Amino acid sequence: LESDALSSWNFKHAGQDYPDVVPDLGAAMTLNPKLRVVNMNGYHDTATPFLSSELELSRLKMSSRIAIRNYAGGHMTYLDDATRAQQVADLRAFYQGQLSTTSAYAARPILASAPPQMQAGAPFPSMPTHLFLSSKPDGWLPTQLPKLAGVSTAVRQKLSMESAIQMSLKKQFASALPLGAQTLNRQQAQAAGMAMLVKHFDAIDVTHRGEISAQQWVDFLQRRKDQ
Numbered sequence: 001l002e003s004d005a006l007s008s009w010n011f012k013h014a015g016q017d018y019p020d021v022v023p024d025l026g027a028a029m030t031l032n033p034k035l036r037v038v039n040m041n042g043y044h045d046t047a048t049p050f051l052s053s054e055l056e057l058s059r060l061k062m063s064s065r066i067a068i069r070n071y072a073g074g075h076m077t078y079l080d081d082a083t084r085a086q087q088v089a090d091l092r093a094f095y096q097g098q099l100s101t102t103s104a105y106a107a108r109p110i111l112a113s114a115p116p117q118m119q120a121g122a123p124f125p126s127m128p129t130h131l132f133l134s135s136k137p138d139g140w141l142p143t144q145l146p147k148l149a150g151v152s153t154a155v156r157q158k159l160s161m162e163s164a165i166q167m168s169l170k171k172q173f174a175s176a177l178p179l180g181a182q183t184l185n186r187q188q189a190q191a192a193g194m195a196m197l198v199k200h201f202d203a204i205d206v207t208h209r210g211e212i213s214a215q216q217w218v219d220f221l222q223r224r225k226d227q
Helices: 022-031 052-060 081-095 114-119 153-176 186-191 195-199 214-226
Strands: 037-042 066-071
Touching: 022 052, 022 153, 022 214, 037 052, 037 081, 052 066, 066 081, 153 214, 186 195
Parallel strands: 037 066
Antiparallel strands: none
């Protein structure tokens, strides 16, 4: 904290000047339909502004696979004895596939009865995941997008997230390509550890050439998501 590291830190990520990893999470959830996310927050967190994570996650439009839990406490919520016990219970339920993505605490008043509830070890109300606190069509964006002639803000936001996720997926694909190649065969995909691509290789290879391109890979994932 006493160093000057932040002033010279390189925050660039995926071709952007800010470390936006939400598209990376979106790519991972696109690759693995069984991937679920639980997000835990402290109401009194001043290090990570409260609600920021919900606004970020709302950009993915995957609320059925994301659970939000809010607790009394600050950045290190587990320092509160009651909160720590509730978090352990919620994590166990999450690992067992029994943690609902809609909040069990949403109906409880936040201010009037929260203190005695916390004395009994119950968490503060959590935001129901399907009602993320974002009124914008495709969630919140960290920076202003370039203006595109004739394209509405809602469409630009949707294109931005979709294109960012596709960029992340294509980057993973490119990392497995032999030098100078544009396509992968099944053996190369297997050698690169791309198990899911190998598993669905025949469905991706719609041209039956024995090779697939990054765009075929992305198109397959999009078709599966739309089904």
